[in-house]
Amino acid sequence: MPRDLLKIAGGTLYDPANGVDGEVRDLWVERGKIVAPPSDPAERPARTINASGLVVMPGGVDMHCHIAGPKVNAGRILRADDKGSSAEQVMRTALTRSGRLGSVPSTFATGYKYAGLGYTTAMEAAAPPLLARHVHAELDDTPCLDKGCYMLVGNNHYVMRAIEQGDPRRLEAFLAWLLGRSRGYALKLVNPGGVEAWKHAPSGNVDGLDDAVPGFGVTPRQILRQVTEAANRLALPHPVHIHCNQLGIPGNWRTTLDTMQGLDGLRAHLTHIQFHSYGGTDADERSMRSRTAPLAEWVNAHPLLTVDVGQVMFGATTSMTADGPLGYFLHKVTGAKWVSSDCEAEAGCGVSPLVYKNKNLIHALQWAIGLEWYLLVDNPWQVAMSTDHPNGGSFLAYPELIRLLMDRSYRNDVLATCPPAVRERTVLADLKREYTLGEIAIITRAGPARMLGLAHKGQLGVGADADVTIYTPHENLAVMFQLPRVVIKGGAVVAEEGEMRSVPQGSTLSVTRGYDDAPLADLPEFFERHYSIDVSQYGFGPADNPTTPVEPAT
Known part of the structure; x- marks a missing residue:
């Protein structure tokens, strides 16, 4: 029986995970995977895509975005007025369903538009475990992507109580159980302790890592350290995904540096780091300035720490x-x-x-500080591209962001449209670095896949998922990355020259599926086998829904 082979012939490959930086090579695809060339020279592929003169990269991986779940649905309702122009709407065709765009696209439009940019994997970055069914329902409704979600635990009452009572084993067991029952991929800390403080008073929050959390004998520092330690002991594929305290507040860089120092020696990921890199004082918003340099210096010296940027786009x-x-x-x-x-x-x-707005000093500073992060982190494997979609801007702005990173002249032209104080309060104008195509492939593909522990993603070696994007070179790099020539997901051509060719469902990635495809019914045994944890001793049973577990008997 003849093999169903696809050959991508003569493309210029950028595959950093395998040390390939602009080499002309052929790729072979079979049954959704990259395979070795056939041993028989007479064997012919079922289809050949001529990629001569074109750039070939792995499918893009967005490790931090907001695309599914209760807050995204709330955003769609709140922003019913934000649909984009009629020309931007996704119309129903023989292959696609209708959908709206705007800053909070519908599920179908999200999948189609990510695929149209050459992205094949996206991770929802903040899911409440009690509402995990809602999150997964919307992820299942998002086509063309493999996807997963991070479970919020930074203000979880059970987590804080276990820390307060000095029971790390119980905390570890709960986190393992919670990830399994919610089908989550990673643990997420958001303003640890601060959200709980806000629930006690309209102006409530925490100002630093050693503030007491109301109602609990714990501090943000304890939550950060102990949950991160638990995730490291569990050897989760992606370490704890951390949204630091005091996001967006002038002077917050000190809290961010304190967080980094408190995590020294542990694998950890700090997300939308741009929003946490501000100098000045919270008493005077106008005092805001960049403090990226000392934070990037710490990241450069600590290879266990990774970040994504959360770039602001106008x-x-x-x-x-x-x-x-x-x-x-x-x-x-x-x-x-x-x-x-x-x-x-x-x-x-x-x-x-x-x-x-580019004429608004605060907004322009945020834009510049994000670019500083990309340009000041020496090792591109430690920084991932993100706009914290939609918080800093839409994922559809990625091509424009790539141009800003690769073209210093263009970057300076945009900087010149900003208030002059931006040059005084950032070092962006002094940074001469321009990203190469190989480095773009790292921060949009190979790097995020490595940070997520997805060995089969972000690369084009034999055995990798056949997620491939083919671009036509263009002097305007935004144009090049806006419209790939061909996008392949799991071996199937999804988009070609701007037209959808197929709409694959994609799979949901979870911590259990990421290890050995363990069936969900066997989760207690799975955790006992992998982590030597008997979750039943803490009252964590195989419930249908992630719910607050019963307290263990005393």
């Missing part, structure tokens, strides 16, 4: 965060409408419209 968008006090703060500062989508005993949420 234009209209929607802020949505599990950081409840931040959502309330933005509402008070901007006067814009606001909605809170709270989850009792677990997390908070705030959703509000937002417009970033």
